[in-house]
Amino acid sequence: MTTRPSITFARHAAPKKGSAVLLSAEDGGFGKAAKAYGPADTLKRAFAVADFSGKSGSSVEVVAPQGSPLDRLVVLGVGKAANLKEFDWLKLGGQIAAQFRKSAEVAVVLDLPEAKAAAKVGGAEAAAVAAGILLRSYSFDKYKTRKDDADGKAADKKPSKFVIHCADPAAAKKAFAAAEAVADGVMLARDLVNEPANKLGPLEFAAEAKALEKLGVNVEILTEREMTKLGMGALLGVAQGSPRGARLVVMQWNGGKAKDKPVAFVGKGVTFDTGGNSMKPAGSMEDMKGDMGGAAAVTGLMHALATRKAKANVVGIIGLVENAVDGNSQRPGDIVTSMSGQTIEVLNTDAEGRLVLADALWYCAQRFEPKFMVNLATLTGAIMVALGQFHAGLFSNDDELSARLTEAGLATQERLWRMPMGPDYDKLIDSKNADMKNIGGRFGGSISAAQFLQRFVKDTPWAHLDIAGVALSSPPSEINQSWGSGFGVRLLDRLVRDHYEG
Numbered sequence: 001m002t003t004r005p006s007i008t009f010a011r012h013a014a015p016k017k018g019s020a021v022l023l024s025a026e027d028g029g030f031g032k033a034a035k036a037y038g039p040a041d042t043l044k045r046a047f048a049v050a051d052f053s054g055k056s057g058s059s060v061e062v063v064a065p066q067g068s069p070l071d072r073l074v075v076l077g078v079g080k081a082a083n084l085k086e087f088d089w090l091k092l093g094g095q096i097a098a099q100f101r102k103s104a105e106v107a108v109v110l111d112l113p114e115a116k117a118a119a120k121v122g123g124a125e126a127a128a129v130a131a132g133i134l135l136r137s138y139s140f141d142k143y144k145t146r147k148d149d150a151d152g153k154a155a156d157k158k159p160s161k162f163v164i165h166c167a168d169p170a171a172a173k174k175a176f177a178a179a180e181a182v183a184d185g186v187m188l189a190r191d192l193v194n195e196p197a198n199k200l201g202p203l204e205f206a207a208e209a210k211a212l213e214k215l216g217v218n219v220e221i222l223t224e225r226e227m228t229k230l231g232m233g234a235l236l237g238v239a240q241g242s243p244r245g246a247r248l249v250v251m252q253w254n255g256g257k258a259k260d261k262p263v264a265f266v267g268k269g270v271t272f273d274t275g276g277n278s279m280k281p282a283g284s285m286e287d288m289k290g291d292m293g294g295a296a297a298v299t300g301l302m303h304a305l306a307t308r309k310a311k312a313n314v315v316g317i318i319g320l321v322e323n324a325v326d327g328n329s330q331r332p333g334d335i336v337t338s339m340s341g342q343t344i345e346v347l348n349t350d351a352e353g354r355l356v357l358a359d360a361l362w363y364c365a366q367r368f369e370p371k372f373m374v375n376l377a378t379l380t381g382a383i384m385v386a387l388g389q390f391h392a393g394l395f396s397n398d399d400e401l402s403a404r405l406t407e408a409g410l411a412t413q414e415r416l417w418r419m420p421m422g423p424d425y426d427k428l429i430d431s432k433n434a435d436m437k438n439i440g441g442r443f444g445g446s447i448s449a450a451q452f453l454q455r456f457v458k459d460t461p462w463a464h465l466d467i468a469g470v471a472l473s474s475p476p477s478e479i480n481q482s483w484g485s486g487f488g489v490r491l492l493d494r495l496v497r498d499h500y501e502g
């Protein structure tokens with residue numbers, strides 16, 4: 001598993017061994033504390049040779065600097081000091097972790113020129129750097145039995161030790177408690193997405209969710225029998241071809257006022273999607289082990305909120321099934337009755353996520369009457385055609401919720417792009433033989449999928465995030481090198497933190 005680096009906070013003091021990281025701003029260079037570290041002339045020469053001016057993303061490394069007890073000095077450019085936002089500090093942490101793999105002892109000197117009043121490095125900034133270090137250090141290697149891989153990750157080396165030097169280590173430590181909770185939620189989501197489907201089916205996933213009870217989350221697990229009683233024919237129709245069962249997991253974190261209605265998050269948890277009888281082609285089918293990315297994000301979010309004891313009432317619901325091929329799998333043309341009473345003609349068994357969510361959303365709205373529901377799902381390939389891998393699709397019946405989500409997306413850089421909905425699109429899923437069919441036409445595939453979901457939310461403020469392009473097979477970034485990104489955890493933690501706590 002990931003070798004987790006150790007991270008501590010300390011007051012500024014010149015380190016006597018190991019390595020040091022300094023920050024240098026484009027507008028003003030080093031801060032006072034940072035100046036004490038490096039032999040100024042060595043650094044000046046290095047800057048000139050490397051043409052380093054402190055631009056964001058740039059760096060200079062000096063090995064065994066003359067006249068210094070240190071092994072390495074790394075100077076990171078941060079751009080204009082006054083422009084740094086929370087995400088920039090997280091990214092900086094990622095860049096720092098990337099410079100030091102294992103066995104390193106690193107002093108990270110968080111200091112910027114005093115003159116830039118807005119550039120003060122406080123506890124929140126130090127905590128974000130630390131969280132960035134954790135997120136970047138994640139790797140999914142639990143199934144690698146050989147000690148040294150081709151990419152040089154020697155499993156027998158010790159994890160790096162980072163000491164973050166800052167002005168107020170006590171404040172940083174306090175802020176890090178919350179930031180670490182969120183990072184751990186992200187890494188839990190990544191673990192769940194990366195795990196292969198032979199190891200993680202609906203029951204195994206439900207057991208992972210159950211483990212949140214130790215954090216004070218109330219976890220209920222509905223079995224097929226209970227779902228049958230509730231009339232969840234849409235979800236159960238998807239599951240019927242798999243010998244590995246189906247579960248609906250209901251997680252509740254009650255950190256808010258007793259009378260406050262909860263906010264709710266609902267996740268698609270298809271632990272493997274073969275497509276069923278409308279089977280997928282072989283190419284990249286292995287990616288469908290990640291078709292539970294929505295459920296993983298909801299589980300990671302509940303982990304984060306409970307660990308940092310968020311002052312909010314939050315419900316997390318995940319629908320866990322495997323979409324398998326079998327003599328008992330549902331067939332194209334089958335008509336199922338959802339918990340809402342609405343009937344669905346299943347014209348394509350590969351459009352299964354919406355069937356799972358139809359019952360999960362309806363159940364959530366009926367039982368909890370939440371302030372809003374946000375569902376996350378790796379729902380359509382079409383959303384990748386539309387938006388690529390850098391935005392998730394946002395579909396919603398509520399402008400305020402959409403605006404808040406979009407804003408949280410910009411702050412966390414888990415970006416969303418709102419897509420259109422409306423009656424024209426809704427018509428596309430009317431069916432000759434039932435109340436609706438589970439596919440629209442050839443065009444606007446992510447929109448007809450969203451229209452389908454909307455038929456199961458009634459008047460509840462609702463948003464659907466189509467995360468097929470961002471939750472799995474992710475392009476590497478400063479804070480993520482893993483196939484499963486954990487997309488959604490930081491975003492929704494931020495939404496809750498900014499608008500629904502206290």
Ligand code: BES
Nearest residue numbers: 291348350351378379380381382439468
């Ligand atoms: N899980 C897939 C969508 C998906 C594709 C997620 C690639 C991640 C990566 C979903 O269940 C699906 O198969 N959707 C179909 C819908 C179609 C049959 C209307 C699709 O997108 O092709």
Ligand code: MN
Nearest residue numbers: 273350351352
């Ligand atoms: Mn599918």
Ligand code: ZN
Nearest residue numbers: 270273291353
């Ligand atoms: Zn799917």
